[in-house]
Amino acid sequence: MDDESAYHAIVVALLPWIGGVDFAGTGPEAVAAVRARPYDLVLVDIEMPGRDGYQVAADIRAAAEWARLAPVIAFTTLRPAAGVQHFIDRGFDGWLAKPFAAADLVALVRRWIGGDQPMIGADDRRSQLADLLGQEAADAMVGRMLASLAEAVEAIDAGGDERALGHRMGGLAGTLGFPALSAAWLALEDGGRTMWPTARAITQETIQRLGGRSRNDLSTN
Incomplete structure (x- = not known):
């Protein structure tokens, strides 16, 4: 509830x-x-x-x-x-x-x-992209997404419009097959600042799992 x-x-x-x-x-x-x-x-x-x-x-x-x-x-x-x-x-x-x-x-x-079935996580999505596009193209696409995520986090932390960024980043993550990340960012359209801490935490986790990091090191904020 x-x-x-x-x-x-x-x-x-x-x-x-x-x-x-x-x-x-x-x-x-x-x-x-x-x-x-x-x-x-x-x-x-x-x-x-x-x-x-x-x-x-x-x-x-x-x-x-x-x-x-x-x-x-x-x-x-x-x-x-x-x-x-x-x-x-x-x-x-x-x-x-x-x-x-x-x-x-x-x-x-x-x-x-309980539950023996693993969560479909960031690493799995990256592997699926590699199967579809090839490893080099998948890495480049995920790299661009990570850079965009880091920039969006910095922008919202600095007071940027979380609703507009939520729409853009949610769409990008959904297109690339990251449903949880997409849902977290799209939640900003309705929840605004209320949802931002959770969206930020899920984004930080995704960036860390995929081997990227923000220019200002998301883990320190």
Whole structure:
């Protein structure tokens, strides 16, 4: 459950192997979904209008018998001093902090529900491009994308228009076959600055995995 629907597109793109991800934008929608069918894992945002995530998590636990034991994970920008124990004390099983990188989400899902199928990551996409275009052409194309990503990150960090850049970079990443990266950048069209930390983290992870880096070293920001 999250009031930012853009997170749904990012999560779906990052987890193609789990069979389906539903989205609820409000507490009542989440409770209705839980009553309609069982889920292997539930992510709950905390800072929600109306009933907050703590209250909704309790509603979810009470909504169905299976939900009493299912993993319910806090999915939030809140960073309490007590860390994950803060959320465990309030009825959650764990915590996924926003912003998150792809590896954070995948590790959480594999911890709680398993899954032998690997995430299709940046290295796999690069290999697929090489099969289609040849290694030299694929390397050149990916190199141009990495340079454009680094420039876009620098521009947004300096106050640039994240919505326009999100549209451009999301389209580029999607065309080259990087769905999670594309979803993260396209989320900026609607979420703007709210979505930027997560888009930036996924971009940084992609650049590092493909062997590139920003001119100002993204890892230091």
